[in-house]
Amino acid sequence: MCVRIEAIEALKDYRAVEDLQREVWRLEDVETVPDHVLITAQKNGGLVLGAFEEEPEGGQRLVGFVFGFLGRTGEGMMKHCSHMLGVSRSHHGRGIGYRLKLAQREHVLEQGLSLITWTFDPLESPNANLNFHKLGATCRTYFRDVYGEMRDELNAGLPTDRFQVDWHLDSEHVRRRVDLGQTASLDELRAEGAKLVNDGPADRGPLPPEDVPDLDGTTLLLEVPADFQRIRSGEPVLARRWRMSTRRLFEAAFAVGYWVVDSIYEGGRSTYVLFHGRVPT
DSSP states (O other): OOEEEEEOOSHHHHHHHHHHHHHHHOOOGGGSOOHHHHHHHHHTTOEEEEEEEEOTTSSEEEEEEEEEEEEEOTTSOEEEEEEEEEEOGGGTTSSHHHHHHHHHHHHHHHTTOOEEEEEEOTTOHHHHIIIIIITOOEEEEEESSTTOSOOSTTTTTSOOOEEEEEEETTSHHHIIIIITOOOOOHHHHHHTTOEEOOOOOTTTOOOOOSSOOOOOSSEEEEEEOSOHHHHHHHOHHHHHHHHHHHHHHHHHHHHTTEEEEEEEEETTEEEEEEEESOOOO
16 A cells, blocks of 8 residues: 655644554553644644555555654754654554655755754664664764653663664765665674674573673674563563663763764664764764
8 A cells, every 4th residue: 555754734633643652652641742732833843744554445544653843952053853753563664664754854954954853762673773774863862761760561661761863964974874875784894893892692682781891993883682672571670681781881982982873683683883983964
């Protein structure tokens, strides 16, 4: 079926965004962004885009959305703050989230802005792969427990630590990813001297670093679980070890000048790429 991306206008579609939030994150009503907030943002420089699938019997169904609003950086520069991106679980793996972000990029560039920021859980590897590998966002900001204890299905039981990612929409780095599709493989990075800072049994996957390793070299590799939700639901002690271990490592790395510039998914395993130096913006 054809999926179209367009700005949401009808009240019924804003209410469909409420329903999709509940489906994607298993949110309670008190945590759902309501239709009147979405409408107000849309009318005042923000953006609510929907992904609509045409149905065989006619009409269309909302299967994804992205929502954001105007904001400012700490230096006073205007930016777009992207707050939510959700895709129906029945439509995962079809590139809809990627298409929504590209449409968001086009809209924000038309507004005369060049930066979009958002936050996400650094242990959610599918999101990391989209944000860094496909879109070309970068990160050097780590926030501890941003939202406190959350009650939704994906976050309950752990501190809500988040990366803030910066998407410099017209930068050389982003154009190489989005416009040219230029990326590196793990083999290429290892051949250039990239150092893996943690390891684990091949049949079990990576282990969280017990201590912050020596942070030296231009490029570091950190393997994280490819399916953190499985660990969180089945091995909560290990999930907490991952949270605290990666918190220490990322904070230490950012403090001495590293950036997250990629998240590579190969062979069923997920690896962050940290680069020391200036990322082009």
